[in-house]
Amino acid sequence: MADPNCIFCKIVAGDIPSEKIYEDEHVFAFMDISPLSQGHCLIIPKEHAVTLHETSNEVLSKVLPVASRIVKAMGISTYNLLQNNGEIAHQAVMHAHFHIIPRRNTGEGLGISWQTKEGVDQKTIADAIRSKF
Ligand code: 5GP
Ligand code: ZN
Secondary structure (H helix, E strand, O other): OOOOOOHHHHHHHOOOOOOEEEEOOOEEEEEOOOOOOOOOEEEEEOOOOOOHHHOOHHHHHHHHHHHHHHHHHHOOOOEEEEOOOOHHHOOOOOOOOEEEEEOOOOOOOOOOOOOOOOOOOHHHHHHHHHHHO
16 A cells, blocks of 8 residues: 655655656666765665564565666676665654665765674674564
8 A cells, every 4th residue: 555645655656756767566766866886776676664663574575686787787796785764763754765875986875884893792682583573
């Protein structure tokens, strides 16, 4: 179901124009309006869901092959596939989406700063996840 207030649902419906790359029954891909690098584009499930985990697995399984095809069509081999969930994680548009951000040199586009956290008990967390799978 589309959300009438959602920008990306409006793009899928053609109510807001976009530079469309690809569309099939479940997936829509288009160029990002404010690119971080040449070729920055977005791949979205057509069904409206805010986050990855709220999107159906059936549709999710259709998204990554499209991402791979777009990368090959662009002829790039260095890129980030970025998927933000929630405001704290820098999600601005509340319709699940995947960014492809080409990286042609280290200074271009996306800045990533890894700040490792001390004292995290990875085994306990892994046990908790495994117990709920
Ligand atoms: P987020 O931070 O939510 O992961 O990224 C949302 C992305 O959507 C941003 O890169 C932004 O430039 C892009 N975006 C927002 N509104 C529009 C729009 O109306 N058209 C297009 N093509 N991209 C948009
Ligand atoms: Zn939507």
